[in-house]
Amino acid sequence: MKNHRIFLGKIGAEKTISVYWFAILIIVAGVIIYMVTFVYGKPYDIRGSESEILSGNIANCLSEGGYLKENTLTNPSFKQNFLKICKVNLKTPDFPETKGEYYIEVNFYDFNTGSKLNSSTSGGNINLKQYCGLEGKTNPVCSNKDFYVIDKSQKAYSINIISVVNKADKNVQ
């Protein structure tokens, strides 16, 4: 009789445990589904790499071996056509509604005086520049590169390149 009572108590306990067990399973499943969706549902954000490569390509276009390329500052059409000269295409057919997903700014300074030269130029969507320095993962990603070059007459220049990549729709959720 004593054994029988213990036996019934065990059944009740097991039923209670099984209810809690399924509740735990549902919670575990919810957590796993959330984590998997979070990890695999998030797009790969490559805008940082893109903006660094863009700055690097522009820098390579302007200088070679530490020397400013010929006609960069003297050629009057450079300012208007620097995107074409540097072989940069800012069109983004994968963003049909956009007003521009890139912005590039090249500033030339006299190294000795620090004064900005007239050859400084820019291209792309200037509205993106205002987000540089702001926090927030949906903001455009900026890259700021500074370097020094000399021309053939040994005159030194400082060049600042700002490149901004938006493409938020395809890089952040």
Next chain:
Amino acid sequence: MIRNKRGDILIGDVIFIVLNLVFLTILIIFVVSKANDASRFEELYAKQAALIIDSAKPGMIMHLDMKDAIEKAIDENQNIATLVTINGNTVTVKLSDKGGYSYSFFNDVNVNVYLDTLNNEQEYVFVINELK
């Protein structure tokens, strides 16, 4: 009486174990299907290809290992020779009938892309040329 109760316990245990197994199986299928989702590979390789092209200079030949994507495309009965296409300055990777992911690159170059048939058909080759 005791025998009947023992019978109830056995059936209850079996149902409990079966439900647990069903539950775990569904969970594993969900995780595996998410991990092997074709759209994830399409995005990954389209963006990798765009970065490769952006960082390339005319005259370069770049190889992109796409083993995972090619295996997925074979599972989806796709022609593995046409998984990667370039249209203007946009690279598209398509691994299934309903899928496809496009990403634009800014490097103004001419790109020829083809499947490397000499290397076990696991790599795509990007040939970078000056834009005419």
